[in-house]
Amino acid sequence: MSTTLRPRTAAELGELLRGRPGRVRLCGTGSQQDRLPDANGATTLSLAGLDRIVRLDAPDQTCSIEPGVPREVLDVALQEVGLELPCAGRGSLGGLFASDAVGPVSVGGASPRSLLLGMQAVLSDGTAFRSGARVVKSVAGFDVHKLLVGSQGRLFAATVLHLKLRPRPRAEAWFARAGLDRDGALSLFRQLRDLTVPPAALHLHRFATDFTLAGRIVGRPSFVTAIVRQHALPEAPAFDRLHLQATDGGEVLTGIVAPSRLPALLAAIAADAPFLLHGGGRFEVALPSPTATDALLAFLPKLPVQACIALGAPTRRGRGTPLDAGQERLAKGLKQALDPHGVFV
Amino acid sequence: MPPLEQALARLLGPQRVFCTRDALLAWECDGFTVHRSRPRAVVLPESTEEVQAVVKILHAAKVPFVPRGAGTCLSGGPTAAGNAVIIDLARMRKVLEISTEDLRAVVQPGVVNLNLTAAVHHLGLHYAPDPSSQSVCTIGGNFAENSGGPHCFKYGMTQDHVLGAVIVLPDGTLARLGDAAGPRAPHGLDLTALFCGSEGTFAIATEITVRLCRDQESVRTLLGAFATMTAACRTVSDIVAAGLVPAALEILDQSTIRAVEASVYRAGYPEDAAAVLLVELDGPAAVLAEETAEVREAFRRNAALSIEEASDDAERKRLWKGRKGAFGAMGRLNTDLYVLDGVVPRTRLEEALEGIAAIGTKHGVVLTNVFHAGDGNLHPNISFDGRDAEQTARTVAAGREILQLCVDLGGSISGEHGIGSEKLDHIAMMFGADDLDVMARVRAAFNPDGLCNPGKVLPQRGACAEVAKWPQMVARVLDVEERS
Numbered sequence: 028m029s030t031t032l033r034p035r036t037a038a039e040l041g042e043l044l045r046g047r048p049g050r051v052r053l054c055g056t057g058s059q060q061d062r063l064p065d066a067n068g069a070t071t072l073s074l075a076g077l078d079r080i081v082r083l084d085a086p087d088q089t090c091s092i093e094p095g096v097p098r099e100v101l102d103v104a105l106q107e108v109g110l111e112l113p114c115a116g117r118g119s120l121g122g123l124f125a126s127d128a129v130g131p132v133s134v135g136g137a138s139p140r141s142l143l144l145g146m147q148a149v150l151s152d153g154t155a156f157r158s159g160a161r162v163v164k165s166v167a168g169f170d171v172h173k174l175l176v177g178s179q180g181r182l183f184a185a186t187v188l189h190l191k192l193r194p195r196p197r198a199e200a201w202f203a204r205a206g207l208d209r210d211g212a213l214s215l216f217r218q219l220r221d222l223t224v225p226p227a228a229l230h231l232h233r234f235a236t237d238f239t240l241a242g243r244i245v246g247r248p249s250f251v252t253a254i255v256r257q258h259a260l261p262e263a264p265a266f267d268r269l270h271l272q273a274t275d276g277g278e279v280l281t282g283i284v285a286p287s288r289l290p291a292l293l294a295a296i297a298a299d300a301p302f303l304l305h306g307g308g309r310f311e312v313a314l315p316s317p318t319a320t321d322a323l324l325a326f327l328p329k330l331p332v333q334a335c336i337a338l339g340a341p342t343r344r345g346r347g348t349p350l351d352a353g354q355e356r357l358a359k360g361l362k363q364a365l366d367p368h369g370v371f372v
Numbered sequence: 373m374p375p376l377e378q379a380l381a382r383l384l385g386p387q388r389v390f391c392t393r394d395a396l397l398a399w400e401c402d403g404f405t406v407h408r409s410r411p412r413a414v415v416l417p418e419s420t421e422e423v424q425a426v427v428k429i430l431h432a433a434k435v436p437f438v439p440r441g442a443g444t445c446l447s448g449g450p451t452a453a454g455n456a457v458i459i460d461l462a463r464m465r466k467v468l469e470i471s472t473e474d475l476r477a478v479v480q481p482g483v484v485n486l487n488l489t490a491a492v493h494h495l496g497l498h499y500a501p502d503p504s505s506q507s508v509c510t511i512g513g514n515f516a517e518n519s520g521g522p523h524c525f526k527y528g529m530t531q532d533h534v535l536g537a538v539i540v541l542p543d544g545t546l547a548r549l550g551d552a553a554g555p556r557a558p559h560g561l562d563l564t565a566l567f568c569g570s571e572g573t574f575a576i577a578t579e580i581t582v583r584l585c586r587d588q589e590s591v592r593t594l595l596g597a598f599a600t601m602t603a604a605c606r607t608v609s610d611i612v613a614a615g616l617v618p619a620a621l622e623i624l625d626q627s628t629i630r631a632v633e634a635s636v637y638r639a640g641y642p643e644d645a646a647a648v649l650l651v652e653l654d655g656p657a658a659v660l661a662e663e664t665a666e667v668r669e670a671f672r673r674n675a676a677l678s679i680e681e682a683s684d685d686a687e688r689k690r691l692w693k694g695r696k697g698a699f700g701a702m703g704r705l706n707t708d709l710y711v712l713d714g715v716v717p718r719t720r721l722e723e724a725l726e727g728i729a730a731i732g733t734k735h736g737v738v739l740t741n742v743f744h745a746g747d748g749n750l751h752p753n754i755s756f757d758g759r760d761a762e763q764t765a766r767t768v769a770a771g772r773e774i775l776q777l778c779v780d781l782g783g784s785i786s787g788e789h790g791i792g793s794e795k796l797d798h799i800a801m802m803f804g805a806d807d808l809d810v811m812a813r814v815r816a817a818f819n820p821d822g823l824c825n826p827g828k829v830l831p832q833r834g835a836c837a838e839v840a841k842w843p844q845m846v847a848r849v850l851d852v853e854e855r856s
Contacts (some may be wrong), residue, residue, distance in 0.1 A: 086613060087717040087748075099665060109615065127562075130554065134475065135583060140555070140565055141532050156810045157803060162715045164529065164747045165784035167791060168571045168829065169803050169811045177556050191636075216474075223586045238720035250659045252384035255701035270759050285553040288475045308553045332555035347559040353539075353547025364536045365810070 031071040037149060037186035045153030050372050055095055055119025055178030059126040063179055069372045074121050080104055081187060088192045091161055094121020095187050110192040113137040117271055121185055127177040129269050131307030132228040134220050138307060139176050147187040148173040149352040153368035181283035181371045182362065203241040203263035209293055212238035229306030230266050236299065243268035271301050271311045273338040278320045283308045290292025291330050305330035310355050317343060324348055377413050379429050379765035388416040399458050402445040404794050405708050405758055411452035418463045420538060420578040428544035428774050430457055431823060438825045439576040441482060441513030444505040446711050447792030449517060449571045453827035459576060461512050467491050474552055475584045476535060478614050481512020481577050499586040500527040504696055515580050518569030520788035522620040531568040538579040542824040552581060571790050572825040574818035575787060588654035592664045593682040595691050596671040597645035603674040604647035604720045608745040610670040616663055620652040621746030622695050623788035628740045631850045635704055637697025639690050645677055650695055698742045705738060705755035718748040735770035739795030749787035776801055791829045
């Protein structure tokens with residue numbers, strides 16, 4: 028059984044890392060851990076204890092938080108001052124940004140990458156460093172903090188995140204149009220996506236045989252009402268199923284697809300395979316077996332679509348379509364530069 | 373012609389390689405005219421393959437090189453340091469692909485920002501980042517600098533609009549960052565975001581995939597004039613506090629208004645006002661009617677001297693003409709202009725402006741302010757005579773103090789212009805040795821030999837002579853002022 032270390036402050040975290048704890052798997056509330064590759068018995072370093080909202084500057088629409096702050100705690104604090112963090116995801120905020128498992132939920136919408144203004148972090152040797160700033164605009168120095176997004180905690184441990192916030196919309200309406208066939212679903216998806224003010228969230232899913240398009244319209248009350256009426260969008264509870272589950276012996280693949288390649292992607296997936304697409308292009312598909320996954324992974328580069336295994340046996344998670352060789356070389360170089368001894372796994 | 377230049381001329385032809393002293397004059401600086409340094413040579417490749425071939429020659433010869441677009445950068449980023457060769461990408465100006473379905477375009481780096489919008493205008497699309505220099509600056513330069521512009525309050529910076537790129541690494545090999553679908557594969561790092569704003573010190577982007585935005589149904593542009601700068605700033609706070617997200621919130625101070633009104637950029641701004649606030653709203657027409665009423669109310673609440681609203685596109689262009697031409701108008705004030713680029717939390721704008729005025733008085737420099745108020749991104753401008761060393765030194769010293777003030781107020785030394793060579797000595801205001809060491813390690817993963825745009829962004833031992841002289845000059849002036 029692996030050990031779990033629980034620092035309460037950035038200083039404690041630095042101290043722990045300077046003590047050379049061996050290979051370390053960073054963890055927040057643990058909600059994304061079953062989507063990471065095998066930790067191979069590495070020590071778990073939980074950042075859940077770093078759970079302070081360090082600063083909430085409502086007039087400036089920015090905040091600084093520690094990575095262990097749960098999403099729902101920040102949401103409550105922001106609601107009280109009429110603001111929101113306009114991206115999807117749950118668990119600890121450090122985990123949400125490090126996993127970036129959903130991406131934007133609307134066309135050109137905000138995502139962890141666009142909301143992260145700066146950070147304080149610790150390297151695997153315990154060295155503390157900063158990147159970016161806490162103001163909404165800064166191009167001073169290199170944006171090392173952007174490497175946090177999607178890094179799955181394998182480059183450094185963030186200890187404070189500086190985030191950009193937005194005003195809560197004056198009105199919102201969730202809708203869901205169910206019972207759509209593939210062509211009908213794609214048509215409605217395109218129609219709403221192409222609005223000059225597209226929905227703040229769009230989720231196309233097929234949990235059984237039919238497709239459903241769910242979404243969130245936000246804005247001034249008159250605008251929300253007009254869009255809902257104009258497109259005859261049935262009211263529905265807020266859509267909160269951001270991920271698929273794997274069936275027994277099955278796997279879940281996650282990828283990113285451009286709208287023009289969506290029909291070809293759907294044609295390549297079995298008609299009964301559960302499928303979920305978020306408006307910014309991230310998708311998940313549940314496949315019945317590793318064999319089915321491997322067959323799809325072998326086909327996707329022809330579209331081309333990038334994807335990897337999110338859920339499945341620990342040794343298979345993270346396997347995916349080949350990345351560009353130059354990009355792979357740079358990623359390895361960055362890992363070597365920031366974590367030369369491979370402490371973070 | 374030396375052997376290296378001969379090799380480059382054999383590759384590109386003599387008409388695309390410049391190495392005589394006179395010919396190189398045009399490339400000796402960018403928009404930051406204080407720092408000048410003539411390159412060893414300038415080459416003009418037209419394709420990714422040619423950039424690769426040029427870089428391989430320079431890499432083999434261990435000769436540094438600097439990628440450059442239109443040269444409109446305001447921080448010395450594309451100015452050659454250390455006898456570097458400039459790889460001018462201005463002839464790589466093709467729009468390679470436009471996808472209306474995917475809302476994206478693939479462009480070469482030399483495409484002029486405004487030309488991309490012109491190329492997709494008939495499709496009801498535009499490219500959102502709009503630096504003031506958008507009629508001449510290039511997408512490649514915007515990508516390198518992570519450029520902003522008046523409309524980034526709502527639409528974000530260049531980084532928010534770049535999906536991917538093909539880059540030529542300093543050894544001449546290629547890497548593809550991002551994808552048509554997005555900037556990062558689910559199992560990859562966001563190298564696209566990291567690369568954006570690296571100021572040409574990582575590699576050379578030769579193809580850039582950008583996001584296009586749909587044109588909004590309607591646009592409303594209003595200009596409020598105020599008796600005090602405080603009232604203008606408070607109006608901005610009121611608009612933002614009301615939950616409105618205008619496309620742009622721009623303030624010009626009285627000195628700027630007067631310079632604009634005396635120039636060819638005359639826009640009819642009231643010259644007796646201490647400040648004007650330009651607000652642009654975009655969206656569905658019905659929504660804008662309500663939002664415009666709220667903006668007008670904010671103007672009235674802060675005792676606006678006058679409120680003007682553009683009634684058609686021609687009037688909108690007129691109201692923007694003064695703002696967009698403000699920097700050009702300042703050419704009337706003196707021979708040179710030092711455009712600063714600090715950021716403060718929006719709520720501290722008034723405090724910052726008071727401090728900036730005091731610094732200007734202390735150093736006896738002519739200061740004007742035009743800025744992106746919604747983002748707290750200040751552009752204090754110092755007009756000076758660059759031929760006068762003492763005046764130049766006072767200008768630089770004042771600039772340094774202004775940026776320190778921004779940092780002290782919780783802000784940044786650059787919102788959109790970059791560090792370049794201009795702020796090499798200032799970056800330590802924001803970052804300590806460990807922070808800069810991490811950034812140096814990241815840069816080394818792309819550019820291990822330091823051949824690509826040396827002497828920029830991060831201070832380094834053995835930097836070029838001009839850069840090394842820079843802090844000494846400031847220190848000398850500060851020392852003189854301290855003693856007096």
